[in-house]
Amino acid sequence: MRKTQFVLLTLGATVLGGIATVTPAAARDYPWCAQGGDYDYPGECTYSTYEQCQASVSGRLLYCDRNPRFSYGEVQPQPRPQRRARPVAPY
Structure with missing residues (x-):
């Protein structure tokens, strides 16, 4: 009984350790997108060539159409200018 508990504990720790080290897949934009139907803009952008699409x-x-993020690059948002506090007028 004790041996079974040890094996299950070891197995659980191994599985938990494996799950903790999993990293998400890197997103990559491809140059061609399938568009239309149920796909939001820019579509399903998983094609390297127009022929694959x-x-x-x-x-x-x-x-099929070009992927705007791949073709033109993502537009970086401009930082908002910081507002300066107005001086308080004395009463």
């Missing part, structure tokens, strides 16, 4: 959208009532 065309083969995927065939018969799905979708179309």
